[in-house]
Amino acid sequence: MATDQIIFSDAAEQARLLATGEVSSRELTQAHLDRIDAVDGTIGAFLARDPEGALAAADAADELRAQGKAPHELTGVPVAVKDLICTRGLATTAASKMLEGWEPPYDATLTTNLRQAGLPIVGKTNLDEFAMGGSTEHSAFGRTANPWDLGRIPGGSSGGSAAALAAWEAPLAIGTDTGGSIRQPAAVTGTVGVKPTYGTVSRFGVIAMASSLDTPGPMARTVLDTALLHDVIASYDHLDSTSLSDAPRGMADVVRHAQQGMDLTGVRVGVIDQLDGGDGYQAGVVKSFHSTLELLEKAGATIDRVEMPHLEYALDAYYLIMPAEVSSNLARYDGMRYGLRVEPESGPVTAERVMAATRGAGFGDEVKRRIILGTHALSAGYYDAYYGSALKVRTLIQRDFAAAFERCDVLVSPTSPVTAFRFGEKDDPLAMYKLDVTTIPANLAGVPGMSLPSGLSDDGLPVGFQILAPQRCDDRLYRVGGVLESMLTQDVWGGPLLAKAPALEEK
Template structure:
């Protein structure tokens, strides 16, 4: 079997081949490292690849498998399957930068909890993926170390901020990846790259070791090429963590079993699907996105789901509320980057060297324009005289949106919408920050409410991928996977395979 053929397997297929002894983790990891060497010069999904460490992890996984075969002790299903990790998540002994000059070269002395979970499950870490600096952006154009390209069209964005993770999966450089979702930063990149991305219920995947942008919104989650792949990774990274004060006890697990059962049965007769009226098309939506969404709804009805329209009346204020709450929290979280404790330190060229002047010089040199923009906005809305008018009002709107969701769950088991109103746009097309922010209109509500969401491919519009979004009540993540598995099976039956099979081939060196 060729290395290229190995990388085309889904994570579940790779896991099955490892379990059957048909391949080793070293062979599989080496195949992905070769794929990265061949195409990442064009895609730029990765900021750092440690091939020696990845192969050492693979050898350890192979050793564990041999020991497991002898002892009869089971290994996790994904043991030996390589993974990519967003460079917002700290990794012991490996550079973690948050795609910012202010952390350039920083090597953490510890692992994030979810990384520790990956290591415990014996997934070799291929490397760290690119992102918008400190996760502030929706296009991965705002990295201090260069933008990432969409594998479907190298002149277009891969979404953001987890664009590097999405592009790595979509270009077959990694079978699965971990991203973070603050306002749609897993789901939107998944939508525009033809991959699957999941924002779990807030608090079910630990944020310990995830560099904070907006603490009440940040949610790490899995990304893969199929719903099953995402579910398998979800089961690895979800856990209660006493190191995270927002971590929930009894995090939902067993998502892979839900997917397999749903694909086998293809039955949604007991599921009530609510179409969010406020997100079902309108100004700014591409016609192809709306058409793809409604075609997918027909497939759900054919599977027995009861589909009706549900209104969440306060969603019209969600975008405004989010872009007050998020910058406020970000400005507080980024205050720690002061040139005193770790990371970049820049001293002023003239004048006295004081804590204030060093901090100003360091932050001026270390932060990019988008980060500075959000720090300024966040500091303003938290300042005396403006706190109640802006930040306080935004939190009240957030409560209203949460109540809208609570009311909606009385009528629907899941809520659905397009993942993004548009397909991947060209680099530089949305040079106005407000234009970029508006792309988040469909994904932000889930973060404000703390509910889980999934995006899976639903088709193409003008040759570019379109995503279908499913939201569920808190802790009901299994509903996402159940509906996603049934819809994915129906779509692939019509396509004759996975959507990524229809992606143009990347030019290999």
């Protein structure tokens, strides 16, 4: 395979070519860097690139492979990292003026895991500021376009990572998911994204948005590639107080075994009634979802319908809990300790006035909106009525999931009720928030979730199929997702769905 064409293969194939010596990591990494140079001026997926660091890591990976000491199957395969995750010596901005130009003095644990596995980091990807948004329109440094249609959003907040995958700029990417920020961009770009069980991927060094909800996770173009990356980043970490000591591993083996057998006999699939269409769902999304259910039945799974009565309150509860935690976490950006500092144009320079000037200049509108909402929800006289009540609803939702998983092995729904919308189309914040209705329940419950492409809607844009599993049962996502992807690729699409995307250039 020609070096300039290897970027259009999946990560598992690239790893195989590295293992056989048909290509070096330096050649592979340089090919992706060249691709970024060629197309990212149009896409805008990256906020920072690190060619020197990536090539140095690639040379180290080649040396390890030459010595027979490659620490992981993916050693030498490049990866893109969301710019919410600390990378020592490489700017980490959270797409905010508040942290513009900041270089962390340490790596996130997740970054350390990538480096130890020998994956060259080609750069940092764009996002909605501090991960607040679902379109990557809220970055302080420019928006990211969807490679399927450059006038449409790539989802958010991990839109830069998803767009980099869909534009063939990187074979692997890291995102974070607080209310669907991995799964939703995966859905609208025709890629795969997984929100692992909360606590199985360390949050240490991941800039906090809402600490009880934030979940870093893997993104890729296939289920197997996502599983391989999942195995790299999942680990116990004593630096993260919420880290679980028994993080599920071996996801790649689960996928390979499932795709060999192609049998889901005995798997009980629950269709969540409250998330199966209704107001705000595109007809093409619902149609694709139901067609995919037929494939699951064909593979031997049994389909049942599940009632989760408290999901109707999930959106309301989430948009009280999340802003409350945002208000607390972002209080540290005060113009005193680190990051941006803006002094008042006139009058005395007091701590209060510096803080007001700094936060006014450093935060964008969406961040300010959520801080104000969260501060109000936590204020005296309103705490019990709003935040306290939302926590009770969260408990009820967790009980709904527990009851549903007594009857079913996995639960399914559309990942997003709509396909990628045009830039500026959702200018009402409430309209944007409502699009999270299918993804936020998993974050409130802490359960793992996967989005994989199920086809194209009537508008020719990708649709995502969401699979949810009980806590610590991430392997179920990969078993069902692996079989489903193979059936769709072989029997429905006649090849990868991304091959149908309008090419940025001839492949």
